[in-house]
Amino acid sequence: MDLSFSPEDEAFRKEVKDFIAEHYTDDIRDQVSRSKNGYIDKHLHVKWQKSLAKKGWATPNWPVEHGGPGFTATQKYIFDVEMSGAHVPHTVPFGITMVAPVIMKFGTEEQKKKFLPDIQETNVWWCQGYSEPGSGSDLASLQMKAENKGDHYVLNGSKIWTSVAQHADWIFCLVRTSNEGKRQEGISFVLVPMDSPGVKVEPIVCLDGSPAPHQEVNQVFFDDVKIPIENRIGEENKGWTYAKYLLEFERGNAYSPGLYHSLQNIRKIAADTDIDGGKLIDQPEFKAKVSDIENQVRAMEFTELRIFSALSTGGNVGPESSLLKCRGTELQQACTELALEAVGSYAQPYVEDTLIQSNEPDVGPSYAKVIAPYYFSVRKTSIFAGSNEVQRNIMAKAVLGL
C-alpha cells in the first residue's frame, strides 16, 4: 500500500501554504495568538473568510453544485492539516457548517438563492437558537412559541447560550408551533432577521469576564416578533427532523488536524521549559503522556478518515457524528491539560489586558498567556452541541442499537 502523496497532492499542499502566507496577515495572527476561545474581532474574521471565498475555499464541505471547491478526500485532508497547522482563525460554524446544509437539503429554491451565496461570501452572520432556559439536553421540551397568523408567524420566548448573537444578522430557531401529540411533532424550524422589531440580545458574562472580542454567549429575547411564513424551512411541525440533520454537521467535525497542532505546540513549550537541569520534553514521564495522547489522536484520525471518505460522494455523517464529538472533545481537553502542565507556573498570572491589547510586558514567555484561559474555555466543548453524556446515549441507541 502506497501511503505517500502524489506530486499533484504536493502541488496542492504548496498552493494552500502559499495562500496562508499571503492572506494570514499580521493583524489576524496577532489576535488569534491572544484569543482564549478562538474568537477574534468580527471584521478580522470576515476579512479572512472573504479571502477564502475569493479563492473558492470558504466552503470546503459544500457540494460543487452549491459552490463547494470539489476537493478530493486527500485534498480535503491536506487542506485541513495545513490550515490547522498554521493555526488560522476557525470558521464560525453557524452559517457555513450548520444552517447551510439544512437549506440545501430542505429549503425551497428561493431560500437557496436568497441565503446560500451570502453565507458563502460571509456577507451575513448567523447564530443558533436551539437551547432555552430549561431546555438543553431535553431540547424537545422547548417552549418558544410561534403563532401561525396565515401569512406570518408571531414569535414569543427566549433562547439562551446563543454564541456570537451580538454579531449575527440572522438566527435560525426551533419554535413550538403545536402542543398536540408527541413533543417532537410540534416543532418548526424558522429563520429570523436579528434586526426584527422585538428581538433583544443580552450578553451572558461568564466567570472569565468575557470582554469583547472574546465575549461568546448571550440570551436572545423575542417579544411579538413578526416573520413571514416563507422564513420557515420545510413543513410546519417537521422542524425536529431538520434540527437533527443540522446537529450531525455541528458534531461531525474533523478534530485530528487541530489536535496534532496542539501536540506540536505542547512539544515546543516542553522543549523550551527547563526542569531538573534538562528540558521537559526529554523527561520520560512527560514524553509518555505526549505519546499516549498522540496514539489516541492517531486512532481518532483513522476513524475520521474512514467516516469522511465514505462522505466524499456527498452524504451526511449520521449518528457516528456523536462518536467524533465525544472523542474529539475529550482529546481537546486532554491536550489543554498537558499544555497547562508544560507551561507550569507561567499559567498562573491571568492578565486580561495582555490578551486584548496592552503595553504591559507578558509575564513569562508570550505563548504562556493564553494557556490557562484556553484550558478553561475548552471545558465547554464537552457541553455544547449536546453534552458528551447525551452523545453516549445517542451512540448506545442509534449506532450500537442497545
Ligand SMILES: Cc1cc2nc3c(=O)[nH]c(=O)nc-3n(C[C@H](O)[C@H](O)[C@H](O)COP(=O)(O)OP(=O)(O)OC[C@H]3O[C@@H](n4cnc5c(N)ncnc54)[C@H](O)[C@@H]3O)c2cc1C
Ligand atoms: C459555550 C457554550 C456555547 C453554546 N452555544 C449555543 C448556541 O449557540 N446555541 C444553542 O442553542 N445552544 C448553545 N449552547 C447550549 C448547549 O447546547 C447546552 O448547554 C447543552 O445542550 C446542555 O444543555 P444544558 O446546559 O441545559 O444542561 P442540562 O441539559 O441541564 O444538563 C446538565 C447535566 O446533566 C447531564 N444530562 C442531561 N440529560 C442527561 C441524560 N439523559 N443522560 C445523561 N446525562 C444527562 C448533562 O450531560 C449535563 O452534565 C452553548 C453552550 C455552551 C456551554
